[in-house]
Amino acid sequence: MMKSNKQKLLSVIYLVGAALAADSSEILLLEDDASSTSSYGIDVSMPIFKRISTNYPWLPHNTNITAPTPLQYKNMPIQPLGNRQEFYNNHLSNCRQHYKSSLVMEKGHASTNIQGGNCDIYEYDRLLMNQRQPMSMQNYTKTGFLKTRAPDDVMELATKFWEENHLNMVRENWPIGNSYINVWDSPTYMVPIENTKLRGGGSPLKKKLWGAAREAVEDWTGEDLTPSSIYGIRVYKENAVMLPHVDRLPLVASAMINIAQDVDDDWPLEIYDHDGMAHNITLHPGDMLLFESHSAIHGRPFPLKGRFYAMLFIHFEPTGHSLQHTNIEQVINVEKQYKRSVHAKQGGQSATAALPPYIIRESPEEIHWRQLHPEGWNQPDFNPLKRSPSSKLHQAAASGDVKTIERVLSKDARREKTPGQARMIDKRDEEGWQIIHEASASGHKEVVELLVDHGADVNIRTHGGHGATPLYIAEKNNGGFHPVVRYLKSLGALSLGPEL
DSSP states (O other), rough: OOOHHHHHHHHHHHHHHHHHHHSOOOOOOOOOOOOOGGOTTSSSSOOOOSSOOOOTTTTHHHHOOOOOOOOOGOOOOOOOOSSSSEEEEEEHHHHHHHHHHHHHHHHHHHGGTTHHHHHHHHHHHHHHHHHHHHHHHHOSSSSSSSEEEHHHHHHHHHHHHHHHGGOEEEOOOOOOOOOOOOOHHHHHHHHEEOOOTTTTSHHHHHEEEHHHHHHHHHHHHTEEEOOOOOOOOEHHHHHHHOEEEEEOOTOOOEEEEEEEEEEOOOEEEEOOOSSOOEEEEETTEEEEEEEEEEEOOEEEEEEOOOEEEEEEEEEEEEEESSOOOOOOHHHHHHHHHHHHHHTSSSHHHHHHHOOOTTTOOOHHHHHHHHHOOOOOOOOOOGGGGGOOSSHHHHHHHHHTOHHHHHHHHHHHHHHHHOOOOOOGGOOOTTSSOHHHHHHHHHHHHHHHOOOHHHTTTTTTOOOHTTTTOOOHHHHHOOOSSSHHHHHHTTTTOOOOOOOO
């Protein structure tokens, strides 16, 4: 028998209530400081799959090996962080009260919210996503995250925008009942990069940030990526907390960057690797965390101690085209998948194409995703490194126009230059590419030879000296046996990818 909407809602609230139930006896409180904790797993800092652990180290069955383990603690991880259950109970209780009060003020009643029940619905959805998505996702890295420094051009763009506009931050509006962030205690603010009324804001800045970050994320994942979302600079305030979660699709391969902060103590990001173990990562201004946001559960369950913490989030979606060299095993796996699809009368390759490449077939998320997208997945257009040459000289290098390049460089060589004035051959575009990078990516050997004859550096790197060399780009775009690759190798060129 089908349940009514009311029955479903009551079931949801009951299930979340079960996750809240815990031993209410008084226990020793430990400081909520991730730096003072040892490694731990799921359902310790906050409920992630189900109820939070109340299996404290000092309980008799944990201090006496002869004491039997009560049934309620079997298979429950040790709780080294103190009374996290009480902390979570207060979080959800305050959520309910906040949104109930908001509706009473707005509409004069709270019946549509079932006394804050939307908070329970959001929590149930968060727990379901944490269970369903990680097991259903194609992972592209071993651990699921990597801490590094943000590319110089990303920090330059973002920092300039922040410094010029942070006084114009606006308060974020969250959906009624959203329990992920404790906005009732600590509202979040945004400096929106698409706001053309802000200095430097608008679509051009958005595209520049995407382009500047893309190379690092692609090199880390080994996948061709297309932009899926970019927030403005989000500003968290004192006592902010974010519950552990996975991002909604198609936010798959992502970067978070600390732009600025004023804190008394580090505010660690809690992120779970692909083996389910928690890591507390500290990010200072200029630090960047690359992470698989679709499968690596992440949050900030410990309150922010300080005035503010400003973060930029940049998200990408895989196009389905790997930047790694194809091997025999990959070809065989594709062929096997095609045969299975035909045998199951699923339309062969079309059945595979209808599902995003980052969702595992026959997984729980496939069922959920197809319910939301009955029309299937629209594969993004594939264009290696998605370059759009900006200057005429870069365009000439991309198209193999030797005559134009020869004319421009010869004229530039004859022109008298002021001290410090760069040669045309050394000028970079907005993504930090010189002409030799463009020619190498496009596979024009004659152009590369011409540039080398005019003194181009075969080991110059993109993105302010922290990106890729011409040989690396040529190998990625054209394969290891292309004439450009062989020529650069004959000169002793280095194959260096972006610094991570």
